[in-house]
Amino acid sequence: MISRRQALCQSSVILASLWGQSREGFAAESEEPVLDIHQHTHYHGRQDDHLLLHQKAMGASVSILLPAGSLQDRPSTHGGRSNGLAARCGDTAWCQRVAQAHPKSYLWGANEVTDLDSAPTVIESWLKKGACIIGEQKFAVECDSAHSQRLYALAAEYQVPILLHLQHQTYNFGYDRFHTMLAKHPKTLFIGHAQAFWGNIDKNHVQKVNYPKGKVTPGGLTDRYLADYPNLYADMSAGSGLLALTRDEEHTKGFFQRHQDKILYGSDCADHLGRGPGCQGAGTLAAIRKLSPSKAVERKILWENSRRIFGRFLTAS
Numbered sequence: 300m301i302s303r304r305q306a307l308c309q310s311s312v313i314l315a316s317l318w319g320q321s322r323e324g325f326a327a328e329s330e331e332p333v334l335d336i337h338q339h340t341h342y343h344g345r346q347d348d349h350l351l352l353h354q355k356a357m358g359a360s361v362s363i364l365l366p367a368g369s370l371q372d373r374p375s376t377h378g379g380r381s382n383g384l385a386a387r388c389g390d391t392a393w394c395q396r397v398a399q400a401h402p403k404s405y406l407w408g409a410n411e412v413t414d415l416d417s418a419p420t421v422i423e424s425w426l427k428k429g430a431c432i433i434g435e436q437k438f439a440v441e442c443d444s445a446h447s448q449r450l451y452a453l454a455a456e457y458q459v460p461i462l463l464h465l466q467h468q469t470y471n472f473g474y475d476r477f478h479t480m481l482a483k484h485p486k487t488l489f490i491g492h493a494q495a496f497w498g499n500i501d502k503n504h505v506q507k508v509n510y511p512k513g514k515v516t517p518g519g520l521t522d523r524y525l526a527d528y529p530n531l532y533a534d535m536s537a538g539s540g541l542l543a544l545t546r547d548e549e550h551t552k553g554f555f556q557r558h559q560d561k562i563l564y565g566s567d568c569a570d571h572l573g574r575g576p577g578c579q580g581a582g583t584l585a586a587i588r589k590l591s592p593s594k595a596v597e598r599k600i601l602w603e604n605s606r607r608i609f610g611r612f613l614t615a616s
Contacts, residue, residue, distance in 0.1 A: 331598070331601075331602070332360035332361070332601075332602050333358055333359045333360050333361075333564060333584070333601045333602060334359070334360065334361050334362075334363075334563075334564065334601070334602055334605035334606060334609070335354070335357075335359040335361070335362040335363065335564060335565055335566045335580065336362075336363045336432075336462075336490070336534060336536070336563050336564065336565040336605055336609075337363065337365060337435070337462070337492065337534055337536040337537070337565030337566060337567045338350070338354070338359075338362040338363065338364055338365065338565075338566055338567070338568070339364065339365055339366075339367075339384065339386065339388040339389065339567070339569075340364055340366070340388060340389035340393050340394055340397055341383075341387055341388055341389040341393065342386055342387070342388055342568075342569040343386050343387055343569045344387060345569060345571060347397055349571045350397075351401060351404065352571075352573065353568070353570060353571060353572065353573035353578075353580075354404065354573065355573065356572060356573025356574050357566065357568075357573035357574065357578060357580050357581050357584065358573075358581075358584065359566070359580075360404075360602075361403075361404060361405065361406060361613065362404065362405055362406075362566075363405070363406045363407065363408060363431065363432060363609070364389075364394035364397060364398055364405050364406070364407045364408065365384075365388075365394070365408045365410070365432070365434055365435040365462065366388065366389060366390050366391040366393065366394040366407070366408055366409065366410045367382065367383045367384045367388045367389065367390050367410060368382075368390070368410050368411040368412040368413075368415075368418075368438070369390065369411060369412060369415075369421075370382045370383075371412050371415065373412070373414075374439060375412055375413060375414045375438040375439045375440050376412060376438060376439070377439055381437065381438065381439065381470075384435060384437050384464075385437070386569070390410075391407070391408070391409050391410055391411075391425050391430070394407040394408065395407050395425070395428070395429075395430070406431045406432075406609060406612050406613070407429075407430055407431065408430050408431060408432040408433065408434055408435075408462075409421075409422045409425030409426055409430035409432070409433055410422065410433065410434060410435065410436070412438055413436060413438045413440045413444070413446050413447055413450065414438070414440055414444070414446040418446065418449070418450065419449050419450060419453050422450065422453060423453060423457070426453075426457045426459060429612070430459070431459055431609055431612040432459050432460050432461070432462060432490075432609075433450055433453065433454050433459060433460070433461040433462070434460075434461055434462030434463065434464075434490070435462050435463075435464055435492070436450065436461060436462065436463050436464065436471065437464035437470050437471075437493075438470060438471070439469065439470060439472070440470075440471065440472070441471075441472050441473050442463070442465065442471040442472060442473045442474065442476065442477050442480060443473060443476055443477070443479060443480050447471070447480075448480070448483075448484070451480065451484045451487045451489075452484065452487070454487045454488065455484060455486040455487040455488075459488075460488040460489065460490050460532070460608060461487065461488070461489060461490070462489075462490040462492055462534060463489065463490070463491060463492065463493075463496075464492055464493040465477070465491055465492065465493050465494070465495040465496045466493050466494045466495050466509065467494065467495050467498075467506045467507060467509070468507075470493070471495075474495040474496070474499060474506075474520065475520065477520075477524065478520075478524055478527075478528065481524060481528040481530060481531055482528070484530070485529075485530055486530070487530060488530050488532065488608065489530055489531050489532070490531075490532045490533070490534050490563065491521065491524075491531060491532070491533055491534065492534035492536060492537065492539075492540070492565070492567075493537060493539050494509040494510065494539045496521055496533070496534075496539070497521070497539040497540055497542070497543035498510075498511050498519075498539070498543075499519045499520040499521040499522075500515055500517075500519045500521045500522055500543055500550070500554065501515045501516055501519045502516040502517065502518040502519045502522075503516045503519075504519055504520075509539070510538065510539065510542055511542075511546070512542070512546050513546060513547070514546075514547045514550070515546065515547040515550040517550065517553070517554075521533070522554070522557070522558075525557075525558045525561055526557065526558070531561070532561045532562070532563055532604070532608075533558065533561055533562045533563065534563055534565045535562060535563065535564050535565055535583055535587065535600070536564075536565030536566055536567035536568075536580075536583065537565075537567040537579070538579060540565070540567075540583060541579055541582055541583045541586065544583065544586040544587070544590060545586055548590055551586075551590045552590055552591075552592050555590060555591055555592055555596055555600070556592050556596065559596045559599050559600070560599060560604060561604065562599070562600045562604065563600070563604055563605050563608075564583070564584070564587060564600055564601045564602075564605070565583075566579065566580025566583060566584075567579070567580070568580035568581075584601070587600050587601060588601075
């Protein structure tokens with residue numbers, strides 16, 4: 300007999316495997332490849348040639364370019380202040396163009412402002428052209444809004460994940476209710492990211508604190524969601540992900556052990572160099588390698604879990 304948690308974990312692996320059957324003949328650039336699921340074009344003005352150099356210096360074999368939506372002046376973009384993912388990031392056409400110019404280095408996603416009536420149609424048009432993910436969804440809407448749920452359904456239909464930036468009272472509100480979406484949309488593969496997602500590894504998390512520090516009490520919402528819902532994965536990127544790794548290293552080792560099949564490496568890094576103390580993505584890579592309880596777990600987080608999901612989009616050599 301296996302436990303409910305073991306059964307759910309096995310279901311998660313099977314779901315991702317069915318979506319991401321890898322094309323035969325794919326050759327990684329190194330013996331230990333890394334798939335970075337979270338990167339942006341023109342991030343705070345960074346040029347595309349710097350992005351590629353950053354990726355190579357950091358050690359990522361393949362990166363997924365996550366686009367912004369269209370420029371809109373509406374409440375869901377905070378009156379336009381959150382356009383470009385609040386970081387001047389490029390749109391879907393830009394990401395597609397860069398990825399097509401470097402097909403062995405990049406995959407690309409599709410995005411649009413959540414509550415535009417045209418959002419599903421726009422995103423679907425890009426999915427038909429080869430986008431591998433919806434997101435990063437970073438807009439001021441309720442996480443269980445009707446507009447959001449149209450995109451969750453679209454992700455399931457096209458068997459691609461949807462990546463959500465979850466931030467208290469700022470983007471995709473209502474994380475305490477997010478479990479209702481995980482249950483309602485079991486065929487949708489969700490990837491969680493950002494402050495609310497990573498703050499809530501702690502059972503005692505104060506929601507208004509975006510970057511909590513100190514020891515972690517296990518059993519927070521994120522820990523429970525990952526354990527209980529096979530369709531939720533974790534994006535390790537950004538300052539929120541790196542802080543979650545380093546604030547309590549003993550907790551991180553246990554967290555990695557518990558959720559080793561559901562954690563994905565991402566950088567979300569605007570650095571130009573790809574190395575050194577100023578490179579957040581390189582810092583996250585180092586922390587994963589240091590704190591993984593085994594080499595097998597490290598390889599799952601840095602490559603195998605993501606390849607299971609995105610394998611069918613990887614370019615065959």
